[in-house]
Amino acid sequence: MRRSVPVPGAGLAGALLGAVVMLAAMLGSGVGAAWAQAAPTPPPTPVTVVTLKAQDLTLTSTLPGRVVASGVAEVRPQVDGIIVERLYEEGAHVKVGDLLYRIDSATYEAQVAAAEAQVAQAQARLTSAEKDADRVRALVDRRATSQQALDDAVAERDAADAGLKVAQAELLAAQIDLDRTTIRAPLSGIIGRSLTTQGSLVTAGQAAPLAIIRTIDPVLVDVTQSAAEIIAWRRGATAERLADAQQTVTLTLADGKPYEETGLLTAAEPYVHEQTGVVTLRLEFPNPTELLLPGMYVQVELPQAVARNVILAPQEGVMRDHRGRPIA
Secondary structure (H helix, E strand, O other), rough: OOOOOOOOOHHHHHHHHHHHHHHHHHHHHHHHHHHHHHOOOOOOOOOOOOOOOOEEEEEEEEEEEEEEEEEEEEOOOOEEEEEEEOOOOOOOOOOOOOOOOOOOOOOOOHHHHHHHHHHHHHHHHHHHHHHHHHHHHHHOOOOOOOOOHHHHHHHHHHHHHHHHHHHHHHHHHHHHHOOEEEEOOOOOOOOOOOOOOOOOOOOOOOOOOOOEEEEEEEEEEEEEEEEHHHHEEEHHHEEEEHHHHHEEEEEEEEOEEEEEOOOOEEEEEEOOOOOOEEEEEEEOOOOOOOOOOOOOEEEEEEEEEEEEEOOOOOHHHOOOOOOOEOOO
């Protein structure tokens, strides 16, 4: 029967051997490397410091609007006749008094000639009546004829004078009609396409215009604002309402880009539309490049009031609670 005999120091040697094996395993797995080299320190978080101070803040409303020509004139004939010539290019700029159309003037020239003859005839009658009145007056002075004869002669002279004035008025009317055979621009602006052609018969007072002229520099913009919003602004106690003369406005085009020119509020209708409950405001904008055209849809930023001594903070520096209310 064998008996195990303990060897002095064997337990300590085994423990040391196990520690060496474990250390080697840890070094092989990279843990030792982690111990040997500490993790890098993260960089500091950048912080922006903003000094908040009180300032005035302009409060605005964004309103829809339509561009309107600042002037519109429908070109219409004032006499009857045949269009014999168009004297402008469609889409061109025209000025007041520029020639646009010619109407056949032969009939009106004849009427002027006839009226001139009537004036000459009336002038001859007046001259004769004046001489007769002078002769009768001389006879009355010599008591060679009666006062009644003089009265009759004077009446004839006065009638001849009135006849001359009538003839002169008829001549003036004939000349006006003749002048109207040449149709001129009543307004400066851009003239559109011609709505008639050479050879067409036109009449005075006809319903259809020959062409339309629009002035688009400057242009007007009509915007609408609800009566409720207007009341809210006027009753607001936290801001100072702007006077109309201070309301310089900006405009955004249909493509979302801002218009480079600023405008002014020029008028506000003094009533609320019964069907829609809105008030129409009229603005005026310079349009030197003619970018704005009548009928375009735009949005207007209209200043309404100024809040005094307001402290503004950057959005990034404001925290909100679970309800979305700012808390810092």
